[in-house]
Amino acid sequence: MIKGEHISKSFEGRTVLNDISVEFETGKTNLIIGRSGSGKTVLLKTLVGLHSPDTGRILYDDVCYTELGFNERKAIRKDIGMIFQGGALLDSSTVVENVKLPLDLFTEQSEEEKLERVNFCLRRVQLENADHLYPSELSGGMIKRVAIARAIVLNPRYLFCDEPNSGLDPQTSVVIDNLIQDITCEYNITTIINTHDMNSVMEIGEKIVYIHEGKKWWEGSKDDILLSENKELNDFVFASAMAKRAKQLIVK
């Protein structure tokens, strides 16, 4: 479980997060949604520790992350996997080297054991026969899969995903969404996904937090969204004419 309490964050006098309190449950796919510029990426990066909150605190299973020292944070970071928007694979390393890096750095396993684990993770994300390729030789979907494999190679307890579907076609998006959801259930991970892809919301949104102008505006599940009368949420989720018609039909 990851909990944020009264988190505020400003950049150069501009408030980006305003007193956000939120709880993300273990074993569920928790989604942060919101318009571009609403502060969802800042919230995710604050939760993961890449930004320090101006006020408030962050708890990882009741351990206050924001009050920890450098070495203690480092220990928690080994339990964190993160999938970045662009994959963030190391350009100078092959697929195998990218996935193996956390094992090289933080385990005492033999080379054989490491390769076995890497191959298992690559098979888990349905990416085989790409071991020797460099990130520049991979498609967008393959990059995301390698990023997922790297994120899960150390068996993390917390998984953060920053717009895992951006730039992907709808079919590949569903594959990636389902993969993240399967991994979350399989390993009982606390997963937080930052997205503005409504297909993802409706596909895997077990818990959804809607951020609007730096504030937590609404929270619920994908089923709650359909019946919600929150204007800002409806304007965001059902923005297109087709989505509006679908909502009206459901309400009727």
Added chain:
Amino acid sequence: MGKVFSIPEKPGIYGRRIMYEMEALGFNSIGLTAIISIFIGAVITLQMAINLESPFIPKYLIGYATRETMILEFSSTVVALILAGKVGSNIASEIGTMRITEQIDALEIMGVNSASYLILPKIVATVLFFPLLTLLSILIGTIGGYIIAAATDIMIPAQYIEGLFYCFRTYSIVYSLIKMAVFAFIITSVSAFCGYYAKGNSLEVGKSSTRAVVASSIAIMLFNLILTQLLLT
């Protein structure tokens, strides 16, 4: 800087990265260093021959002057300036791109000391390898002078060789190597700093790359003066 020089958790990985960086930053600079050195050595010999055209000046001094110029200034300072352009811009743009594409954030999330992991191997590799480039430059530069002496009638090659060994001081080589080691540290650390703190988009990476070359070139000139004062006077 403190983060860069913190004790690595896995020295073996750093060892592999140092070897990789030695190849990428050092070994791959041999061609450029060799080409520039051979031509500069030849040009210095030619210019010395033209400017020392006097019956009172022995011809072997052309070889001597070529050697001294190569050892004292060209093979350390000028080669360092050239490497600041080639290697410095490479380091700044590589690390800058890693910053804006969140690769550095990804390392931090993994619990890796990104500054140490990315920068320390580059510093160690260049500080160890660049002095070898200086030795290579001295050797090839003097060969360039010999070739031009042999190919033209400005002097007899034997006189050039005599000049190369005239009043030879090993300390000059040591001085040149020390300078290059310091310049290597400057080039790598300044360029890595510019890249590591790059923000924004590819335009900013380009700017950080330019800043890296300008700043390290100025620092090289400044430290050239300081080191010469400290080591030669």
